[in-house]
Amino acid sequence: MVKGEVFVNHNVYSSPLTDRYAGAEMSYIWSPQFKHSTWRRLWLELAKCEQKLGLAITDGQIKQMSEHLEDIDFDRVAAKEKELRHDVMSHIHVFGESCPDAMPIIHLGATSCFVTDNTELIQMREGMKVLRGKLLKLMDQLAAFCERNKALPTLGFTHYQPAQLTTVGKRFSLYLQDFMLDFERLEREIEELPFRSVKGTTGTQASFLELFDGDHAKCRELEKSVAAAMGFDRVIAVSGQTYTRKIDYFVMSILSGIAQSAAKMATDIRLLANLKEVEEPFEKKQIGSSAMAYKRNPMRSERVCSLARYVMNLPGNAAMTESTQWFERTLDDSANRRIILGEGFLTVDIILSLLINITDGLQLWPNVIRKHIQAELPFMATENLLMAAVKKGGNRQELHEVIRTHSMAAARRVKEEGADNDLLERLKSDPAFNCIRDEFDSLLDPATFVGRAPQQVQEFLAEEIRPILERYGKELSAAAADSVNV
Template sequence: MQTDTTYVSPLASRNASPEMQLIWSPRMKFGTWRKLWLALAESEKELGLAITDEQIAELRAAVDKPIDYEVAAGYEKKLRHDVMAHVHTLGEIAPKAKAIIHLGATSQFVGCNAELIQLREALTLIARKIAIAIDKLTAFAAKYRALPTLGFTHYQPAQPTTVGKRASLWIQELVIALEEVEHRLDSLKFRGVKGTTGTQASFLALFGGDAPDQSAHEKVDQLDRLVTEKMGWDPDKRFAVTGQTYPRIVDATVLGSLATVAAACQKFATDMRLLANRKELEEPFEKSQIGSSAMAYKRNPMRSERICGLSRFVIGMTQTAFTTSAEQWFERTLDDSSCRRLTLPEPFLALDGTLDIVINVASGIVVYKKTVEANLAAELPFMASENIMMAAVQKGADRQDVHEVIREHSQAAAQKVKAEGATNDLLERLENEDMFKGIDLNAVLDPSKFVGRAPEQVDAFIKDVIDPIRSRYQEALAYVPELKV
């Protein structure tokens, strides 16, 4: 029972959605164990083992009954073995089938296969949420495809881009992350029925006795295939060989994929935090929301900060998964078990919550257009100096002379801006030079002339890259997350 003296993971209480929590819940885990035992028994019976219809019927009826966790805990305390505790718990409500539950199997028959099913379900949910985040940010990018804004390299003012084009860079990273998750889903394999050290020896003994013939080998292979099919997995996507467990490097690659998603999320949220400081863009801020307990005026980018913090956690968890894979001994060692109880569910819970926040922020980004324009205008004269120089040259001025005049005035104007906090007066300075007489400097400074093909790039990106994603995930796009904090 939950009490106020019991620790509760904030990933569950503050971040992860009910859907992701269900995937990693005891109900999902132990319920899948029961389905695996049923699939194994049914398949063994179909292939000729002495299992009765009555036993199968009883087992099938028991599989979906509520699990008595107190009974299971009592068995585990006595037996010090979680799988056997649940074998006995199931046996109590299916007494006729008790003798054939887990027949020929090792603990990792249920452990590994159930985890692979959980990984598949969790990756599928993550993929859907990435697609939703992409969709929301794409709507934003399309709306502001042509709004010029100051670009940055090295976090120093650089050639202008557009608000929509910058958003397309966030989306591009999420697209790459989605491709990574989809690849991981497509390449995920089922462990199947492999036995204690992966040799299938126990099952060969069941079907062939002391002298197994070719038909016994074929039945064992067919058993592996049947169970895989019954659990809703493509039988051609089974591991051909395993030790006692599926390769733990699978966990590492899955977490690597999650870290890729997290990095894309953190990049987006970091840019949002920087732009909030510049007062150009802002995440949603509700009417009664408090930005600071002390500074009442503040509108802290707390959602973007949460995205960054949770993403950092996901990225950090990859090290444990790779180390666990690297340190497996021969066919299997048990030091993977305790840490995998954390490294499998926790990154999924964290990333699930992260994506919900990304979707929330992307759905309500506030753009302060006048500030965007003012910030660009303050720097644009410096960036337009080459255009101004070319305009003067076309009027007949010497290129080197023009360059020197612009250089001197640019340095002086920049010094006033930095040392005195003055406005950028470069244009006023140049207007007083004879070589610029007759040149409409304001026309040269039209911001739309400095963004290149940014608007067209956004259009093409949406058409060629995003629309197919929207089509694939159409049914998921109406999802609206409910943030807990």
């Protein structure tokens, strides 16, 4: 191999999450390096806290451990695991080879879940912080889009059939509100996530009670101090060998919620793209179809929907794991969780990066939007015209019949001939509406059909969104879309 060349083995499976899509920061959090260097930090902090509480651990042993937190010989670990058939013990032995003086006290009193469970909690916490930054970025961009388009009328749909008008900003505020609700749940989970800390083999702390000669207070202090050293304010009160897998379910549910919001927004963008009202960013040399050169497929939104479908199924998996943990623990959770925890976070990270990219370059086509309004507005405007004519002395029942007759004729013309809707011209020329002929244009201004949509957007942004963005101003300014292949 040439120096600096990256070797890629094309004969083995590799995950598209890391090879094709993933951001560097989230990939690192779920990498072997982060995971196992965290194991070493946990062993270090356990030793430091045990030393402070009176166990015979020397400063030299602590120093040796602290000097070898990152230099992990993974080849040596793999060889050791073939011999021992135990991943945690393999890492203990290789860590001990790097700091031989500390070897006797590494992992003192602990069980494997001390490093595995606590590390996974740390990974989830750090992963949620990355997602929080990206959610802030997405919410900021959506808020700006809503502000710019808060008063731009657009055709509303119910049952994907034309309904009353709304505004583009109001429609996108619905997506923004979903992400705001996801953000609030994510924020609470980060704040309330507990640490397992030191619990022992079946959660009774018997080994630590033995180390401290029956001193219960020292056991409790060790638990709190190790958690604090790793940045946690809360320790789960009781556990078996593992922390309750219900926590995984809670976290996966938050990821699922974000995926739901993303799929809803991306699906609507795909529908709007078909109507030619909205387009996601399209690169100068991007190819939409290998056969149809004219196509501009909403590929990013399609990718969001595809990835979201996977994430939305993860809570059920976590629920099964929680419900089938026998007594103090069984190992059938292990292989399963190695997959869903990391992949769940990686997938949502990619989804948010895609949405940040989409909203940053989302293209509106106001003339197309206006054309669709004009095709349906004649029918929607009839009630306004009716009321205005009645105010000028017209007979409500007679006017209603005139509108009904012309509406049927105009609709038939549209459907049978493919012609434009000429209902307004028919009504304007009918003598029954002579009294408001000069008011037709003002009565048909689309802006008068959107209700309080612009004000609702303004109030929502001011009262709900901007306080969040201001509270996290520093994090927002530092949050940028991670390096992903969008």
